[in-house]
Amino acid sequence: MNWFEVKVKYQKIDEQGKEKKISEPYLVDAVSFTEAESRIYEELKPYLGEEFNILNIKRANYSDLFFYDSGDRWFKCKVVFVTLDEEKGVEKKTSNYMLVQATDIDEALSNLTESMKDCTVDYSVQSVQETPIMDVFPYFKDDNGTEDIAGLTPVSDLEPNKEFDSEV
Template sequence: MTDWFTVKIKYLKQNPENGSIQSKSEAYMLNALSFTEAEARLQGILEEYIPEYNLLTCAKTNIQDVIVDEAFDYFYKVKVSYISADPDSGKEKKINENYIVQADGLKDAYEKMESRLQGSIVDWEIPSITKTNVVDVFPYLEEKVLEKEEHEVEA
């Protein structure tokens, strides 16, 4: 099972308007089996666009899933809460889960999460939605499927 990681990098970029060099920091999310794999995957993904960068942090992120919509540029962290009964003790326990939703705005993120949770057997609520500084998200399975399709076409 893979975990989600947030990886922050810093690199130098030339300003196209005046030619000055600026230091730029960006955050990316990807899922991987380990910290090492997360760093290696990001390097493989970014090498074409950002050949030289400094890795600032690589941290596990408590994310259940990511809802991607390529039409939009912003990512929102949506916190979903629901009550679950412990099967052993019978006590009720509040469960919080975090999702990343790519959306046009807060309202759009809420609506996408709401449609995702529709038909759920538990009563849920969305106590918070916050805009993140994540630039892009790279799901593990999608990349593997694309690689497999490319190899099948070449064969």
């Protein structure tokens, strides 16, 4: 998976009835910057119409995401895995960042621990911090089990090219 953080700007009417410009980051699973831009328009159009602009798209460095329906916020967790290099006899530490959905930091840590319970490698949680990410749009397969990529047809659904096949 390739995660992209997409910053979107739009106008919102606040509680006092005044228009206010809002900038919010979203996370999108995509194969390229172009697809991330296309997907964010597709995902946000039902909620914001076409009245929003993309300010920035950057790669996000998350090795795993853990979804929990009870959570309404996203927390970035730094997890350090410890492995032993048997040839050199030294410990090797590798840092990974994971995103966990929760309502607060304590729940985020609990959800992370639950998600990592089957991990066979020693690890430690170095930090847990709330992110400004508003929503996450993962890549899903449709009801038929085929990949849901806008405008693309899976190779398995294409008819064979008889002209090409006869040349081989």
